[in-house]
Amino acid sequence: MTDLEYLKLTKTQKFVYGLKKFFVSIPRWFANLGKAIVNGIGGFFAFLGRDLKEIGTTFIQGDWKTKLSFLIMGFGSIARGQVLRGLLFLLFEVVFIFYMATSGVYWLGKLSTLGTVGPHEEYNETLDQYVMTYGDNSFKILLYGILTILFIIALIYTWRLNVKQNRIAEEILATGKKLKSGKDDLRSLVDDQFHKTLLALPLTGIIVFTALPILFMILVAFTNYDANHNGFSNALFTWVGMSNINQLVTWNNGSTNFSATFGEILTWTLIWAFFATFSNYFLGILVALMINKKGIRFKKLWRTILVMTIAIPQFISLLYVSKMFSNAGIVNGMLIDAGIIGFDGRIPFWDDPTLARVMVILINIWIGIPYLMLIATGILMNIPQDLYESAKIDGANTTQQFFKITMPYMLFVTGPYLLTSFIGNINNFNVIYLLTGGGPANQAFSTSGGSAGYTDLLITWLFKITTVDSNYKLAAVLGIAVFVVCAGISLIVYNVMPSMKNEEDFQ
Amino acid sequence: MSAKTEQHHMRMSTKNRLSNTVIYIILILMSLIWLIPFICIVLQSFRVESTGQVGYVIPKQWGLDNYVTLFTQTSFPKWYLNTLFIAVVVAVIQTVIVLCMSYTLSRLRFKGRKLLMNFMLVLGMFPGFLTMIVLYTVLKDLNMIMENAVPGLILVYVASSGMGYYVSKGFFDTIPRSLDEAARIDGATRLQVFYKIILPLSKPIVIYTALTAFMAPWGDFVFARYISNNNSAGMNVAVGLWSWLQRDTISQRYTLFCAGGVIVAIPVTLLFIALQKYYVEGVTGGAVKG
Numbered sequence: 001m002t003d004l005e006y007l008k009l010t011k012t013q014k015f016v017y018g019l020k021k022f023f024v025s026i027p028r029w030f031a032n033l034g035k036a037i038v039n040g041i042g043g044f045f046a047f048l049g050r051d052l053k054e055i056g057t058t059f060i061q062g063d064w065k066t067k068l069s070f071l072i073m074g075f076g077s078i079a080r081g082q083v084l085r086g087l088l089f090l091l092f093e094v095v096f097i098f099y100m101a102t103s104g105v106y107w108l109g110k111l112s113t114l115g116t117v118g119p120h121e122e123y124n125e126t127l128d129q130y131v132m133t134y135g136d137n138s139f140k141i142l143l144y145g146i147l148t149i150l151f152i153i154a155l156i157y158t159w160r161l162n163v164k165q166n167r168i169a170e171e172i173l174a175t176g177k178k179l180k181s182g183k184d185d186l187r188s189l190v191d192d193q194f195h196k197t198l199l200a201l202p203l204t205g206i207i208v209f210t211a212l213p214i215l216f217m218i219l220v221a222f223t224n225y226d227a228n229h230n231g232f233s234n235a236l237f238t239w240v241g242m243s244n245i246n247q248l249v250t251w252n253n254g255s256t257n258f259s260a261t262f263g264e265i266l267t268w269t270l271i272w273a274f275f276a277t278f279s280n281y282f283l284g285i286l287v288a289l290m291i292n293k294k295g296i297r298f299k300k301l302w303r304t305i306l307v308m309t310i311a312i313p314q315f316i317s318l319l320y321v322s323k324m325f326s327n328a329g330i331v332n333g334m335l336i337d338a339g340i341i342g343f344d345g346r347i348p349f350w351d352d353p354t355l356a357r358v359m360v361i362l363i364n365i366w367i368g369i370p371y372l373m374l375i376a377t378g379i380l381m382n383i384p385q386d387l388y389e390s391a392k393i394d395g396a397n398t399t400q401q402f403f404k405i406t407m408p409y410m411l412f413v414t415g416p417y418l419l420t421s422f423i424g425n426i427n428n429f430n431v432i433y434l435l436t437g438g439g440p441a442n443q444a445f446s447t448s449g450g451s452a453g454y455t456d457l458l459i460t461w462l463f464k465i466t467t468v469d470s471n472y473k474l475a476a477v478l479g480i481a482v483f484v485v486c487a488g489i490s491l492i493v494y495n496v497m498p499s500m501k502n503e504e505d506f507q
Numbered sequence: 508m509s510a511k512t513e514q515h516h517m518r519m520s521t522k523n524r525l526s527n528t529v530i531y532i533i534l535i536l537m538s539l540i541w542l543i544p545f546i547c548i549v550l551q552s553f554r555v556e557s558t559g560q561v562g563y564v565i566p567k568q569w570g571l572d573n574y575v576t577l578f579t580q581t582s583f584p585k586w587y588l589n590t591l592f593i594a595v596v597v598a599v600i601q602t603v604i605v606l607c608m609s610y611t612l613s614r615l616r617f618k619g620r621k622l623l624m625n626f627m628l629v630l631g632m633f634p635g636f637l638t639m640i641v642l643y644t645v646l647k648d649l650n651m652i653m654e655n656a657v658p659g660l661i662l663v664y665v666a667s668s669g670m671g672y673y674v675s676k677g678f679f680d681t682i683p684r685s686l687d688e689a690a691r692i693d694g695a696t697r698l699q700v701f702y703k704i705i706l707p708l709s710k711p712i713v714i715y716t717a718l719t720a721f722m723a724p725w726g727d728f729v730f731a732r733y734i735s736n737n738n739s740a741g742m743n744v745a746v747g748l749w750s751w752l753q754r755d756t757i758s759q760r761y762t763l764f765c766a767g768g769v770i771v772a773i774p775v776t777l778l779f780i781a782l783q784k785y786y787v788e789g790v791t792g793g794a795v796k797g
Contacts, residue, residue: 139644190698195615197698198607199623202669205604209666210630213638287537290530295523304780305538308545311779313726315745316768319752320548323560323761330547333562366540371790378791417793427634429729434749459634467733472640479637486632 051160058167066166073159076166080173084182089162096155104148111145114138114223115236138231138238142223146215221245221476227469237473244477258474261445261452266485268357269457272432273425275361276368277418283365284372285410289402291373292380303377306370314367318434321363325349351440353454360455364431375417376410383409419493423486427459438464458482545772552765559758573766582739583767586747589657590725590771593743596661598721601668605716606709609672610701613679614687627670635667639733646734656734656741663730668720674793678712679705681792715789718782725775744771 009017059067069076074089110116115136122133169179180188189197221244229237247258291302309317324330332346341347350356387405396404411418432438438456445452452461458478466475547564552573554566577583612624642663646652651659682705690700706713724731728745735741742750748767751760779786 143641143644187696191696194697194701195611195617195620198611198615202604202608203623205666206627206630206669209642209663210638210670213641214630214633216641217633217637290534293527293530295527296530296534302534302538304783305541307780307783308541308776310786311722311776312545312772313722313745313775315726315728315749316548316772317544319749320765320768321544323752323757324544324547326560328560330560330562330564333560334564337562374787375791378787423632429636430726434728459636462634463636463729466636466640475640476637479634483633487629490632 054167055160055163058163062166062170066163066170069162069166073162076169077162080169080179082165082169082179082182082185084185085165089158089165092155092158096151099151100148103144104151107141107144108148110136110141111148112239114141114238115231118236119233134232136236138223138225138229138236142219143212143216146212146219150212217472217476217479220472221480223473225472225476226474227471230470240473244473245480247474248477248481262478262481264442264445265452265456265458265461266481268454269426269459269485272357272361272428272457273422276364276425276428276431277422279361279365280368280372281414281418281421284369285376285406287369288373288376288380289406292377303373306373308370309367310370314430315434318363318367318431321366322350322435325359327351350436353440353442356436356440356455360432360435363435364428367431375414379410379413380406382413419490423490426457426486426489427482428457429459429463432457432460433463458485548765548768551762552769554762554765558760558762560761573762574770577763577766577770581763582742582747583744583763583770585740586742586744587770589741590743590745593657593661593664594721594724597664597668597724598717600661600665601720602713602717604665604668605672605675605720606713608669609675610679610705612672613676614682614684614705615697627672631670636729638667639730642730643733652734652741653736653738654740656731656736656738659734660724660727660731660743663734664724664727674789675712675716677792678709678789682708711785711788714782714785718779718786719789722775722779725771 006014006017059070065076065079072090073093074086077083077086077089079086115138117135119132119134121130123129124131172179222239222241223237224240224244225231225237229235231237248262250259287306290296291299326332327346327348327350331349332341335341335347336343348355349359383406388401391401391405432455436453436455438460439453440455441453452464456464459482462475462478462482465471465478550564550566553569553571554561555568555570555572556566612620643652646659646662649659651662686704687700690704691697695703724743726745727743728749731743732746732749735743735746739747744767748764748771750756751764751767
């Protein structure tokens with residue numbers, strides 16, 4: 001279809017066309033994804049081949065200093081006067097060898113079984129009785145096993161760097177120039193290599209405290225780590241392959257209805273995220289428009305009152321509001337005092353599934369409008385005023401201006417924000433957990449998931465599975481599921497919305 | 508001016524006045540809805556005659572008993588100091604980390620920059636609680652749980668704070684690059700560009716980052732509860748006060764919760780309202796840049 005033909009379509013036709021285009025392009029994405037993966041793998045091997053060849057040339061053409069560096073890292077650098085660099089290489093190698101010899105080999109060896117000696121009773125001669133003896137610790141084997149593998153990867157990378165250094169140094173010396181001194185190296189850390197200095201600390205934190213634990217939990221999804229196999233004091237845990245994931249995707253697997261529970265909670269999570277995101281979005285913009293309307297006074301006062309819900313920690317406001325609407329709470333109490341309802345007619349705000357769901361969405365509006373009001377206020381001020389003026393001249397009324405100018409502009413500018421806030425709502429732990437704790441309980445839900453209830457989101461269910469049931473393997477599977485949902489939605493939106501694509505466009 | 512346009516203006520202004528009145532009514536109603544819970548919590552913190560939940564708002568007997576009890580007979584002062592300490596330390600370190608991260612990703616170009624950003628995007632899509640079990644075990648080995656939960660919590664908050672660089676990066680993206688280039692030509696190192704040129708311009712984002720970092724520990728509930736593991740000495744205010752609203756505690760502790768809530772909310776709210784301007788700049792920028 002040409003642009004001209006497209007422009008001739010009516011609104012509905014345009015929408016249908018867009019939708020059709022979206023679904024038609026799905027196979028193409030998968031094809032592209034497949035192609036990208038194949039290219040990636042191909043590219044990797046090509047790179048590996050090139051790299052190995054280069055390492056070979058470096059060895060053959062290199063002098064004895066270079067050759068010795070293949071074994072003793074940093075030797076070449078030290079011998080050529082780049083003492084600081086060389087010492088760092090050497091230090092890394094020494095630390096690595098020491099670590100591998102003292103514990104690395106041990107963890108690595110046990111990684112494939114996650115331990116063989118479980119807790120057992122052993123005869124103690126001095127006490128003349130059987131005592132409980134602990135063997136391996138599956139948890140630590142898995143954790144330190146991953147760490148050791150990462151360490152080995154780091155060594156390979158550093159070793160490659162060390163070989164490259166020799167090559168570069170030889171080339172520089174061959175042209176008769178001087179090598180960089182240790183002082184130059186240090187200086188470059190605040191200049192050309194400044195990014196390394198700045199990123200060192202933050203990245204270490206992220207890798208150790210976020211990436212490594214997530215990697216660990218992804219692997220836990222393939223083990224039977226739970227309350228009955230805690231890996232140390234009652235029984236070891238071990239690899240079980242795909243069986244946990246099968247539990248999630250197989251619909252009918254006899255004793256447990258885990259997958260049905262997952263399906264229902266996922267549905268509610270998406271419904272919740274949709275309403276929570278868009279109700280806040282539109283109402284927030286509306287409130288911003290009202291406050292910023294010409295002729296409305298005390299703008300700062302209205303804003304400050306609304307902003308109170310942002311300032312006051314959510315655990316206070318949400319817990320308090322939750323108790324206000326409880327059976328014994330103020331709202332029911334006042335309704336009884338006023339004679340509107342009887343003693344046995346208390347409104348079951350948190351006990352009725354539908355009512356509870358509506359309540360969390362409504363109270364979330366109370367929490368969310370102020371953020372949107374602030375954001376919208378900022379953006380509204382940036383809309384070029386001449387757009388409105390020319391619209392007025394053309395005879396557009398306020399409603400038309402809102403739908404033809406304000407909303408399109410807002411949607412374009414806040415597209416990425418809508419996505420982040422949708423994802424944020426899928427993972428909105430605080431609002432649900434502090435208001436309802438996931439309740440009211442749903443008897444039809446799987447018992448293996450603690451007491452999952454009608455308002456539970458995937459994230460609160462995950463929390464209960466972790467803290468109440470200690471069913472870590474299912475928590476891990478759920479965590480992966482949440483990731484897949486979020487990543488899937490982001491991918492779709494990213495592909496459909498033009499304003500998401502280019503980082504530099506906003507600059 | 509012709510009579511017709513005058514009439515038109517008159518009609519417009521009556522219509523305008525009418526719509527403004529409607530807006531005032533809506534805004535006043537909204538303000539009430541927004542304020543009522545907070546007014547209730549303050550009123551109930553002064554209730555003396557009973558400690559549980561009741562069906563009325565205005566106390567029958569007023570007094571400061573709840574506040575006195577709070578500071579003399581409960582662990583609340585300990586929780587408060589824990590949280591305050593955590594919040595101050597986290598605000599300082601997190602600001603430094605976020606600035607390093609966002610400045611680097613915004614203004615320095617190096618190999619692997621895109622890869623790094625995608626890596627963090629992917630990491631951020633995993634629910635944060637997943638890391639809880641592992642971190643608990645690690646902190647247990649370091650003896651940073653239960654009564655020693657405070658340094659453990661600081662470590663957890665600070666260590667992952669580099670992931671929250673988006674808003675701040677968006678800010679740095681808006682500073683013209685020609686400033687850096689001019690300074691580089693004059694022979695400044697990148698470090699000098701950072702602290703002599705960019706930092707002085709970054710006051711709003713520094714305040715925004717520090718403010719949000721300071722406020723977060725007051726409300727954190729998940730990690731704080733897991734790491735303090737029911738040990739009162741290691742709790743923060745959120746976990747401590749939450750434990751007062753459970754089924755078996757609420758009838759004795761409800762008004763205490765209200766008093767505690769007021770004591771927590773007042774300083775945080777005042778700070779927030781004082782620095783509101785910077786917060787607004789931050790969230791608006793963050794939303795637009797994504």
